[in-house]
Amino acid sequence: MSTVLFLFRQDLRLHDQLALHTVLGLGCDYLLPVFCHRDPLEISPWGFVRTGKHRQAWLDSALAGLREQLAQRNCPLLECNGPPAAVLPELARAVGASVLVCEEIAAPEEQAEVDALRQSGLHVHTVWQSSMLAPDSLPWESGCMPDVFTQFRQLIEKQGLFAAAALSAPLTLPSWPEQAAGIPEHLLYQAPSLSSGQVQRSDLSEKPSSFPYWQPEFNGAETVALRHLANYFSSDLPHTYKRTRNGLHGISYSSKWSPWLSTGALSARQICVALNDFTSRQGANESTYWLWFELLWRDYFRFLHKKYGRRLYHASGLLPHTDISHQPAAFSLWCQGNTGEALVDAGMHELMATGYLSNRLRQVVASFLIYELGGDWRAGAAWFEAQLIDYDVYSNQGNWLYIAGRGTDPRGGRRFDVHKQTRQHDADGSYRRLWGQTATPV
Ligand SMILES: Cc1cc2nc3c(=O)[nH]c(=O)nc-3n(C[C@H](O)[C@H](O)[C@H](O)COP(=O)(O)OP(=O)(O)OC[C@H]3O[C@@H](n4cnc5c(N)ncnc54)[C@H](O)[C@@H]3O)c2cc1C
Known part of the structure; x- marks a missing residue:
């Protein structure tokens, strides 16, 4: 009787779960889905x-959704405490x-x-599944x-x-092994009881966020992600995206897929299929x-990681x-939104507050951190990692490198003129008024 451990990472969903389908293809008798x-x-x-706090709260809501999906299939999520290599070898021994x-x-x-994990003696089988295009289809x-x-x-x-067609969620899953009782x-x-380190939802309700994740329609669960996707493509927003995408504030100026993509509650292939379906019904435009x-772009940063790996994490990036x-x-002033540059400060307040x-x-x-403050792009990337609910290792590292001119930008980096940007994108000052005050910590 064989038991397979399935480790959920940044793929907290059951639809289009190629890795899980691979497990089911192995024909195991028992399955133990785990999150560390x-x-x-x-x-x-x-x-x-x-x-x-925001990223943690977002992850928690994605996990709650996954828990529910797995429980419905009588194969609950086992949640462990600690990094995989510290806990999974012992877990594997305990369940055979x-x-x-x-x-x-x-x-x-x-x-x-x-x-x-491999060094601990486990046979680890990894499955690539986070890009829209399959690596082996690339020309x-x-x-x-x-x-x-x-x-x-x-x-x-x-x-x-x-993109290949997205896989549907499995209707049934193997059960836990009997040894799981031990x-x-x-x-x-x-789960910790509510502490000062966690977001108090009551403090958030008034925040004018472009992605109010504390509202039910922006919950992190896979089911909500799929509903958001369906709603987006049942509106006319896909036909106006190019005109609105540089907006600074609001729910509709861009797709808002990224938070669900980052936890894997939504798959890029699923989006691509929905986009294709939309254009065949409603017509394509720019x-x-x-x-x-x-x-x-999202796929590009993924494949760039496959090509260059660790080199993208050097201070010099790909430069010698x-x-x-x-x-x-x-x-520190940049993080807190105290640089004295109004648009930058407003943005940093919004980031910290939402x-x-x-x-x-x-x-x-x-650009302001790198070119005007002479700061280290890696510190900026780390601050985004801590703050962004849609933090994605590939897109974050890739975009920071690109702006810093230490990646693959043929123009050698992107320096944005903050005054020109202010005139172009916040001419009436509404964004600066909205987020101009120092953010109240949540
Ligand atoms: C310095 C910096 C750091 C960033 N860090 C992240 C990050 O951690 N996680 C993240 O998902 N995105 C990151 N981005 C990319 C981009 O800002 C977000 O993907 C986008 O704002 C998400 O909102 P949306 O889903 O409404 O995007 P839309 O504008 O609606 O775009 C649709 C989708 O395309 C993809 N996409 C769009 N722009 C980019 C881009 N520049 N790079 C890669 N993919 C893109 C995303 O998956 C996005 O959901 C970063 C950009 C910069 C400049």
Whole structure:
């Protein structure tokens, strides 16, 4: 009788779950789906908590959704306390499992996690599933991806590549093994009682967020993600996206898929299928094309990680030399929204108060830290990691590198003129008035 451990990572869903389908294809007798909770107080090398309150709250709601989906299939989620390599080998021994399946993540920490599990003696099978396009469908030999986004996109479009059909959620799952009754208590996660480290929902209700995740229609669960997707494509918003996408505030100026994509409650293939369906029913235009274009950026940063891996995490990025310095005092003012530059400060207040920030302002504040304050792009990326509810290792690292000119931007980086940006995107000052005050900590 075989038991397989299935480790959920950034794929907290059952629809389009290629990794889970792989397990079911193995024909195991028993299945133990697991999620490993990290230390919520882990401090980043830059001196602040690595997972901020908003991101933690968002993850919690995605997990609640996953718990429900698995419970409906009589195969509950087992939640463990601690990093996978610290808990899963003992768990595997306790339940008599030797095989673990999980999604593949091509980022250094996540790869080290899998290496450590393998070194513990577990047979770990990883499945790539987070991109819209399958790596083996790409029109170049492995390792030969074009570095420049435009060439990447043009080659894909020339071949007419598209996402494969999304998989439906399994209706049934194997049950837990009997030995699960004897899992050592110390491996199990105990949810903390509400502490000062957690978001108080009552403090959030009045916040004018562009992604109010505390409202039911923005809950992190997979079912809510799929409803949001269906609602988006039953509106005319996909036809106006290109015109509105540089908005600074509001729910409708962009798709708002990213928070669900980041936890994996929504799959990029599912979106692509829905986009295709929309264009065949309602017609394509430059806005529907631009949604595809942006999803290609997401894939591009994933495949760039597959190509360059750890090099993307060097201070110099892909450049040969490092000339970089960290300015702790200026960095702290930037984080708190106290730089004296009104648009930047308003953006940083919004980020801290809600865990979300428009793409335009992410670009503006990142450029300000790097070029006006002379700061270290890696510290900025780490602050975004802590704050953003849609934090995604590939997109965050990739965008920061790109703006810093240490990645693959043929123009050698993007410096945004903050006064020009203010005139173009907040001419009437409404955004600065909305978020101008120092954010009340939540
Ligand atoms: C410095 C910086 C850091 C960023 N960090 C993250 C991050 O941690 N997580 C994240 O998901 N995005 C990140 N982005 C990209 C982008 O800002 C967000 O994906 C976007 O704002 C999410 O809102 P949306 O879903 O409404 O996007 P839309 O504008 O509606 O776009 C649709 C989808 O396309 C993808 N997309 C759009 N723009 C980009 C982009 N520049 N790079 C990669 N994918 C893109 C996203 O999956 C997005 O959900 C970052 C951008 C910058 C400049």
